[in-house]
Amino acid sequence: MSARLIDGAAIAKQVRAEVAEQVSAWMADGGPRPGLATVLVGDDPASAVYVGGKQKACQEAGIEGFDHRLPADAEQEQVEQLLLELNSDERVSGILLQLPTPRHIDGSALTTSIRPDKDVDGLTPASAGLLAKGAAGLRPCTPAGVMELLRRHDVELSGAEAVVIGRSELVGRPLAALLLQQDATVTVCHSRTRDLPEVVGRADVVIAAVGRPRMVPGSWIKPGATVIDVGINRTEDGLVGDVEFDSVKERAGLLTPVPGGVGPMTIAMLLGNTLAAARMQHAATAQHA
Numbered sequence: 001m002s003a004r005l006i007d008g009a010a011i012a013k014q015v016r017a018e019v020a021e022q023v024s025a026w027m028a029d030g031g032p033r034p035g036l037a038t039v040l041v042g043d044d045p046a047s048a049v050y051v052g053g054k055q056k057a058c059q060e061a062g063i064e065g066f067d068h069r070l071p072a073d074a075e076q077e078q079v080e081q082l083l084l085e086l087n088s089d090e091r092v093s094g095i096l097l098q099l100p101t102p103r104h105i106d107g108s109a110l111t112t113s114i115r116p117d118k119d120v121d122g123l124t125p126a127s128a129g130l131l132a133k134g135a136a137g138l139r140p141c142t143p144a145g146v147m148e149l150l151r152r153h154d155v156e157l158s159g160a161e162a163v164v165i166g167r168s169e170l171v172g173r174p175l176a177a178l179l180l181q182q183d184a185t186v187t188v189c190h191s192r193t194r195d196l197p198e199v200v201g202r203a204d205v206v207i208a209a210v211g212r213p214r215m216v217p218g219s220w221i222k223p224g225a226t227v228i229d230v231g232i233n234r235t236e237d238g239l240v241g242d243v244e245f246d247s248v249k250e251r252a253g254l255l256t257p258v259p260g261g262v263g264p265m266t267i268a269m270l271l272g273n274t275l276a277a278a279r280m281q282h283a284a285t286a287q288h289a
């Protein structure tokens with residue numbers, strides 16, 4: 001058996017086009033143009049590429065982009081001050097602090113300064129709390145992108161055994177909560193998990209978010225399972241995921257490639273979150289008027 005591949009690039013393109021349509025319909029109805037402020041501290045080339053990609057995607061979707069760049073030696077207070085200004089700027093619906101920040105800056109603490117209804121990265125404690133409670137809120141973009149891929153491929157989650165490998169705040173934990181919300185039976189694995197192959201072998205849906213090149217071989221996978229590879233690892237052979245693509249492809253029913261799987265979904269979901277944030281803020285303003 002050879003798995004069907006999930007074309008994340010095509011789905012991301014579709015989501016982006018849908019968001020662009022929703023933005024123009026929203027504005028035609030009198031809604032204010034959504035705006036996304038990105039904040040980049042320092043000159044890490046990879047981060048600069050990510051931020052550039054986000055800004056370009058905003059333009060294409062009709063979202064106004066505010067591109068803030070601070071020098072690598074910026075002080076914590078300076079970044080915090082900027083975030084507070086963006087919190088009260090009505091043109092800004094969403095704020096994204098690009099992580100990781102330079103070492104002398106506590107990016108995690110700064111994230112908490114972002115107003116929860118502008119937290120388009122879904123990483124503030126308030127957003128994490130809403131997710132844990134199963135309440136409405138802005139969800140982290142990569143996990144939301146994974147869920148969108150599953151949804152658009154009609155992967156049955158209710159009652160399914162889902163195994164998430166990785167428990168980071170950014171990916172593993174929120175994914176587990178999102179899968180639980182869809183009534184999957186969720187197991188979260190991490191570096192202390194005993195007998196990972198046995199646990200993974202039970203799964204109808206496997207999500208690998210570890211950051212270790214080709215760690216999951218095909219022999220671990222239940223035949224026909226859906227395998228989502230979140231990993232992005234730079235190796236001598238180029239970008240590879242956390243699963244061993246060739247052997248997993250022979251066992252899985254559905255599989256995301258790396259690159260071209262989960263990766264492109266992150267920006268698409270960020271655009272969706274920015275529009276959702278604009279709607280929330282508009283509704284709240286109307287309520288108080």
Ligand code: NDP
Binds near residue numbers: 166193233
């Ligand atoms: P982290 O390093 O924050 O977390 C990795 C997790 O994997 C930890 O929970 C760790 O366990 C677990 N782990 C490490 N080794 C093992 C092991 N041998 N067996 C089982 N579990 C293990 O990574 P992130 O969650 O931030 O990212 C994971 C991957 O996803 C990376 O490759 C990253 O590049 C990629 N990524 C891709 C994105 C995208 O597509 N847009 C966005 C974000 C990330 P423990 O907690 O015990 O240490």
